[in-house]
Amino acid sequence: MAMKFEKTGEGKYMLDVCGYVCPHPQIYCKKSLEKMAEGDVLEMIFDNPSSAETIVQMLDQAGHELKERRKEGGKIIFVIEKA
Amino acid sequence: MEDKKSQIWAFIVTGLMILISLIYYKVNVYYIYVVVYIWFGFAYGMMLQYGRFCFASASRDLFAAGVPRMAVGILLGLIFFSLVAAFLTANEMTTFHAGPIGIHEVVGGLIFGVGMVLSGGCASGSLYKIGEGNGTSILAIVGISFGQAIFADVGGVFNKLLPKEWVNNALSQTRIPQEKITSWFDYFLVGNVFRKPKMTLDEAGFMSGFHGITKFLLSDAIINTIIPALALILIIYVFYIRKGFLKKRAKQKGGATGFGDELSGIWGMITASKRTSLMGVLIGLTAGLHIFVLKGMQIKFGIFNFGELLERMGHVSDLSTNGTVFDPGYWYITTQEAQFGAWVLEKFGWNMHDNVYFGFSNGLPEPWRNPALWMSIGIIFGAMVMALLNKEFKFKFPKGELIAWGLFGGLFMGLGARVALGCNIGAFFIRVAGGDPGGWLFGIGMVGGAFLGVKFFNWWSERKMAKEMEAF
Numbered sequence: 001m002a003m004k005f006e007k008t009g010e011g012k013y014m015l016d017v018c019g020y021v022c023p024h025p026q027i028y029c030k031k032s033l034e035k036m037a038e039g040d041v042l043e044m045i046f047d048n049p050s051s052a053e054t055i056v057q058m059l060d061q062a063g064h065e066l067k068e069r070r071k072e073g074g075k076i077i078f079v080i081e082k083a
Numbered sequence: 084m085e086d087k088k089s090q091i092w093a094f095i096v097t098g099l100m101i102l103i104s105l106i107y108y109k110v111n112v113y114y115i116y117v118v119v120y121i122w123f124g125f126a127y128g129m130m131l132q133y134g135r136f137c138f139a140s141a142s143r144d145l146f147a148a149g150v151p152r153m154a155v156g157i158l159l160g161l162i163f164f165s166l167v168a169a170f171l172t173a174n175e176m177t178t179f180h181a182g183p184i185g186i187h188e189v190v191g192g193l194i195f196g197v198g199m200v201l202s203g204g205c206a207s208g209s210l211y212k213i214g215e216g217n218g219t220s221i222l223a224i225v226g227i228s229f230g231q232a233i234f235a236d237v238g239g240v241f242n243k244l245l246p247k248e249w250v251n252n253a254l255s256q257t258r259i260p261q262e263k264i265t266s267w268f269d270y271f272l273v274g275n276v277f278r279k280p281k282m283t284l285d286e287a288g289f290m291s292g293f294h295g296i297t298k299f300l301l302s303d304a305i306i307n308t309i310i311p312a313l314a315l316i317l318i319i320y321v322f323y324i325r326k327g328f329l330k331k332r333a334k335q336k337g338g339a340t341g342f343g344d345e346l347s348g349i350w351g352m353i354t355a356s357k358r359t360s361l362m363g364v365l366i367g368l369t370a371g372l373h374i375f376v377l378k379g380m381q382i383k384f385g386i387f388n389f390g391e392l393l394e395r396m397g398h399v400s401d402l403s404t405n406g407t408v409f410d411p412g413y414w415y416i417t418t419q420e421a422q423f424g425a426w427v428l429e430k431f432g433w434n435m436h437d438n439v440y441f442g443f444s445n446g447l448p449e450p451w452r453n454p455a456l457w458m459s460i461g462i463i464f465g466a467m468v469m470a471l472l473n474k475e476f477k478f479k480f481p482k483g484e485l486i487a488w489g490l491f492g493g494l495f496m497g498l499g500a501r502v503a504l505g506c507n508i509g510a511f512f513i514r515v516a517g518g519d520p521g522g523w524l525f526g527i528g529m530v531g532g533a534f535l536g537v538k539f540f541n542w543w544s545e546r547k548m549a550k551e552m553e554a555f
Contacts, residue, residue: 002483005548007555019482021212021219022203023143023537027544030148035552049215049475050135057355058148061327074477 005032011040018047018075025051026058029080033064036082041067044078052076086474093471096464100125113392116380120454123373124461125468127414128211130369132466133473134362137208138507139199142533147541151319152356156363157512158312159353163364164516165308167371169299172285172518176378178412182504182514183279184521187271189528191503191510195496196532199507200540202226202492203485206416206506209493210459214466216478219489226493227417228424231501234268235421235440236433241267249274259443260404268501269439276504283307283518303518311523316349324352370513374413381412389454390446401448408446409455415509417500419455422447440501503528 004016005028015032017025025046032042044055059066059080068079104121107114130136134156141153171177182188199205202223204212209227212220245267252274253264259273284290284302293301328348329340353360386392390407393399401408409418425435425447436442450456470476481489500506503525505514511529514522 003547003551005551019479019485021217021479021485022137022140023147023200023540024203024544026144026148026150027540028548031544031548035548047477047479048217049470050137050140050212053135053152053356053359054140054144054148054150057150057152058144060355061149061324063327 003028005035008043011037013040013042015042015044016046018045020046021048022050022054026054029055029078030058033062033080033082038082040082042078042080042082044080045075046078047075049076052078089471089474089476092476093468096468096471100461100464111396113384113396116377116384116389116392117452117454117457119376119380120458121461123369123376123414124458125465126369126461127207127366127458128214128462128465128467129469130362130366130465131207131211131462132214132469132475134359134366136211136359136362136366138205138511138529139203139208139533142196142530143200143537145319145323146534146537149323151323151352152359154319155316155353156356156359158316158363159360160363160367160370161312161512161516162309163367164370164512165304165367165518166300167368168374168516168518169304170296171371171374171378172283172303173296173299176375177517178374178378178381179283179513179517181281181283181517181519182510182521183276183281184519184524185276185279186524187276187279188503188510188521188524189531191499191501192525192528192530193499193532193535194502194528195499195506195525196529196534197536197539198226198492198495198497198499198532199529200492200533200536201488201495203488206420206496206500207462207508209496210416210462211466214463214468214476215470216467216476218479218481219485222481222486222489223493223496224420226490226495227497227500228420228493229428230424230494230497231417231421232424232428232435234498234501235425236266236435236438237268238266242270245270245274252278259439263404263437263439263443266438266440271502272439282520284520285518299518304516307518307520308516316353320349320352324348328352367516370414370516377412393448393452398448398452401446401452403441403443403446405443407444408448408453409444411455411509413513414458415455415505415513416459417497417506417509418445419453419459421445421497421501422453423450423456426450499532 006014008014017028025048063083065081070077104118141157144150145154209220209223249270253270284307285299290302332340332344388407389410390402393401429435441447503510510525511522
C-alpha cells in the first residue's frame with residue numbers, strides 16, 4: 001500500500017490514498033492542494049468514510065470547490081478545484 | 084443488492100446482541116447488569132459512528148486541517164452531559180467519583196494524545212472504527228490492551244528507577260497488602276497517585292453557601308464545564324473561523340460587518356456539521372442516562388460493585404482481593420481492554436494477579452463476565468450496525484506503515500491511560516462533566532500530545548509528497 005500523487009494532465013492531478021485511515025487522507029489532500037496552482041483540478045480517491053466529513057469542511061473553509069462527489073463500490077471520489 | 088446485504092447483516096448483528104442479552108438474563112437475573120452495559124455500549128457505538136465522533140479527530144483536524152467540527156461537537160457533548168450529571172449528583176443518583184488531581188494527568192494526557200494521532204483514533208474512536216471494518220484500529224486496541232497489561236505488571240529493573248519517596252510511601256501504608264505492591268506502576272499508584280487530592284468543584288469552600296441542585300449546577304456544570312467549554316468554542320471561532328467567515332460576509336453584504344455577523348459565524352461553526360454536533364448533544368445526554376440506570380441497578384441489587392453479584396453467583400476467582408471487579412458505573416474505555424490483555428497473558432503463564440491494578444483494584448474476570456468489556460464490545464457492534472445501515476462498512480486489512488502506526492499508537496495510548504488513570508472518556512469527558520477540575524489537566528495534555536503528533540505527521544507526509552513529486 002502506498003499513496004499516489006500524480007500529474008495526469010495540464011492542471012490535473014490525482015491523489016490515491018485508498019487503504020489509508022485518519023488522519024492521512026485529509027493531510028494528503030491538504031498537502032496536495034498546497035502544491036497545486038489556482039484553478040488546477042484534483043481527483044482524490046479514498047476509502048475512509050470518516051475522512052470525508054473533514055475534507056468537505058476543510059474545502060469549504062478554504063474556498064476550494066468540490067465539483068463532484070461520487071462513490072464507486074467502497075471508494076469515495078472527490079473532484080476538487082483549487083481556489 | 085449490496086444495499087440489501089448490508090441491511091441483512093445489520094439485522095443479524097442486532098439479533099445476535101439481543102440473543103446474547105436473553106441468554107445472559109436466562110442464566111441469571113444478575114446478568115441484567117451486564118446487559119445494561121452491552122446496550123449502552125451499543126448506543127454509544129451507533130452515535131459515535133454516525134457523528135464520526137473521535138477525540139483524536141477533534142484536536143488533529145483542528146491543527147492539521149483547521150476544521151473545528153469535532154472539537155465543537157465534543158464541547159457541546161460536555162455541556163449537555165454536565166447538566167444531566169449535576170441533576171443526578173443533586174439527587175444522589177450518580178456513580179461518578181472524582182479522581183486524583185496532579186501533574187500525572189498532564190503527562191499521561193500528553194502520551195495519550197501522541198498515541199491517538201499516530202493510531203488514527205482515540206480509545207473510543209478506535210472501537211467504533213473497528214465496527215467500520217478498520218483493521219488499523221484493531222491493532223490500536225491490541226496495543227492499548229497489551230501495553231497497559233504489561234505496564235501494570237512490569238517491575239524488576241524498572242523498580243530501580245523509582246523515586247525513594249514513592250517506595251517509602253508505599254511501604255508505610257497499610258490499606259493495600261504489601262505483597263501486591265510489586266511493579267513500577269504499583270509504586271507509582273500507591274506511593275504517589277493515590278495520595279493526591281480528589282475533589283469535585285461542589286466540594287470547594289466557596290460553594291459552601293449554596294445548597295441542592297443550585298450548588299451542583301453552579302459549580303460542577305456551569306463553572307467547571309459550561310464556562311470553559313463556551314470559552315473554548317469562542318477561542319476556536321476566533322483563531323480558525325472568524326477571519327474567513329467575516330471576509331465572506333463582508334463580500335456578500337458589500338460593507339462592514341457587526342456583532343450580529345459574529346454570532347452568525349459562531350452559529351455557522353456549530354451547525355457546519357449537523358450530525359457531529361447533534362451526536363455530541365445525544366452522547367452527552369446518553370452518558371448521563373447511563374449513570375442514572377446503573378445507579379438504579381446498584382440500588383435494586385443493594386450493591387456498590389458488580390463484584391458483589393459475581394460473588395453471589397460463586398465466581399470468586401474473578402474478583403480482586405478487595406472483593407471487586409472493574410465496574411466504572413459510567414462510560415469508560417481502557418481498563419477493560421487492559422483486563423482482556425492480562426487475561427490473555429495469564430493463559431500464557433504470566434501471573435497478572437500479583438499487582439495492585441488487577442490483583443487489588445480491578446480483578447480479572449473471565450471476559451464473558453466482564454461488564455465493562457461488554458460495553459466495549461457493544462460499541463463495536465453498535466458502530467457496525469450503523470456503518471452497515473449507511474453502507475459504510477468495509478474491512479480494511481492494515482498494511483505497510485499503518486501496521487506500525489496502529490500498534491505504536493495503541494501502545495502510547497495504553498501507557499498514557501495508565502499514567503493518567505483513564506483515557507479521553509474516563510479521564511477527560513466523564514471527569515470534566517462530573518465537576519472534577521482534574522479532567523481539564525488530562526485534556527490539556529491530550530491536546531498538547533495531539534499537536535506533537537500532527538507536527539510529526541506533517542513532517543512525514545511532506546517527505547512522502549516530495550518523493551511523489553520528483554516525477555513531475
